[in-house]
Amino acid sequence: MSSHDDARVLTVSGLSVAYGGVPAVSDLNLHVDAGELVGVIGPNGAGKSSTLLGIVNAVRSGSTEVSLQGVDLRRMPPERVARSGLALVTEGHHIFGRLSVHDNLRLGTTARRDRKGLKHDLRWVHELFPVLEEFADRPAGLLSGGQQQQLAIGRALLASPTLLALDEPSLGLSPTAVDTVFAAIESVCARGTAVLLVEQRAQQTVATAARTYVLSEGRITMTLSPTDADDSALLMKAYLGS
């Protein structure tokens, strides 16, 4: 058990989120191990965003455990969760449109625990997303949707997180942009950062992630492995319920 615990990055037990008494997430359990890419899929309104916002305490939530590398996150305000090493890229890539691309990236460094390695990380982000270097001085609001998503991910990476959580990063992107984003997520994972990827794009997520939870009406109904990616009947069932 204890050797298993060492590998565990994120543990979520019994997470519930409700808005005005209406449950969005009920008794949810999930975990992410070191270096793992874990997926969460589910239809619109399944509670995917609420799960992530509940984990970082950006919305009110209840749980028996939410911990990052053994550190209890439950009573922390969102900024302390970020400073503890959990970076969240929210749905709809909320970049700061009037600030320059470079200033957006600078803001990403706020949650870093130390400045060491910042130059190196910035070079790496620029390699992942060359467009962020090219348009460094441009107001971020002038970037295309795909470029804004790259900026949001790059910004989160500059926090040097232990775990990167992404909320539907492919939403509204062109097919090429989706490929760029997925490739980047895989290189983040290959670099040793654990990733929690929430998506609607079921097939691609199941194929990429070590493990994919299926979320339906606020509950996890199934856990899929990469070999399930081509079983379209199973994916269909996962989405529509049995």
Next chain:
Amino acid sequence: MIPVIQSLIDATSAGAVYALAALGIGLVFGVLRLANFANGEIITGAGYALVLLWPLSWPLALAASVVVAVGLSLLMDLAVFRWMRSQSPAALLIASFGVSILLQRAFEGIFGVNVRTGAVAPALTKSVNIGGLRLSLLAVVAIVLAAVLLLGVHLFLTRSRMGLQVQAAAADFREARILGIRSGAVIAVTLGMSGLLAAAVAFVLTAQSGSVNPTFGVQVTVFGLIGAVIGGLNRIGGALIGGFAVGFSLSLFTTWLPAGLGDFRVAFVYLLVIIVLVIVPNGIFAGRTAKERA
């Protein structure tokens, strides 16, 4: 020609003061969604410090006015607004009315209902003669002071790490926190800046009038708020320009309206405000930001 230039300079000076007031209000609204009516009592508090202490020692009076203004700004947040963070802007506005009235009564209790007088920076009441132009020194000082403060705030917001965080929090508070930006620090810095701006407004106004009473800061705050609203509360630069426009036009109406109509200058300003808001309900410079916020 010369009276025209003189009245334009007076109007610019009035505009500068209202711009400072509107900027303080706009900064706080940007971060806290609080249209703080009680900003007037922050100005009043600083005004009392200036009027009562200046005869004793002017450096003390200046320092005290800043301490009082920043202190009141932080205190009212600590006592009232921080408990209402999740409330609507309307609820916050109403609460700020409450704070405003409470502080006015407190000033009455402490300093009396009547006007308290004291010469603040009397040297500035002189006028200087430049090429036949008789300029009030105070008008020039007000313009310079406003320009320096505006530049300072601008440089702080765009160049410093903390300023960038304030901008981020103003654009999207939740997202800023998710990025690790400390909400408490950003709020304290914003309130501190608005306090400093209120102290500057109080300095110019008390130097002009040499007096202060419990409702001293109300008028400039009402017009500052109006300026911020017509400029677009969502944009710091918009609030600034709106505040300037209100002060500028108020001053021009005073000079240029025919004698009988001069008393109605405030009505004319409100008329202009109504026309602006009917045409652009979110304010002149709100445009894109309103969407960014949603």
